[in-house]
Amino acid sequence: MERELLLECQRNNRNAQRKIYEKMAGRLYSVCRRYLKNDEDIEEVLADTFYKIFTKISQLQNPDIFEGWARKIAVNECLQKLRSSKALHISLDDEFSGSSDASAENISFEKDMLSLLSFLPEGCRAIFNLFAIEGYPHKEIASMLSISEGTSKSQLNFARKKLQELLGNQNI
Incomplete structure (x- = not known):
């Protein structure tokens, strides 16, 4: 991520925030998708993630670690969502959702x-x-x-x- 873009974002420059959103939205969506199934939950967590990024970006000491920092925020927001929805039941007895004969041919x-x-x-x-x-x-x-x-x-x-x-x- 460009240092100048991050500095502008720290100054609450909306254009810089939009550019960061455009660069990072797909990557952070993929992170959220690994934790959450529901598209509405993913969109909600993604919005919360960007809100936290933009309100806490002044705390970022080293712009070189921005992407890792942003991913960590996304992961933490996903875990918070799972905790709040009581979906994070950890048990070996959890039902294995889906059938074992699931077939997904010809996809990436x-x-x-x-x-x-x-x-x-x-x-x-x-x-x-x-x-x-x-x-x-x-x-x-x-x-x-x-x-x-x-x-x-x-x-x-x-x-x-x-x-x-x-x-x-x-x-x-």
Whole structure:
């Protein structure tokens, strides 16, 4: 992200904010899509994310880390949404949504992966995303979700097994 654009954004320049929105909206939408299923929830979280970005951008010390900082805000907003909607039930007994014979031929790998992740229960999906995609360690995941490290590890294992089952059924 251009330093000057970020500085203008810190000065509440609406043009700069619009440019940042245009550059980042697609990327942050993809982040939100990994955590949330409902398009309305994604749009709401995305709006909250940009509100937080624009109101807190003056706290950003190093413009070189803007994209990572913005992604972290999006992830935290998604987790907040999951917590507030009580959707973040973490249990190995969660029903595996979707059938095991789901077939998604001739679609891009990214769409296929999003589709596969959508079959996971909310809690497992959140932990899988935080660990495997965002790179958070189990200790930090446990703290973020108010669970034990053991629960984080077992949910990750559960998610991996379900994804392997789906991959086996999709012939990818």
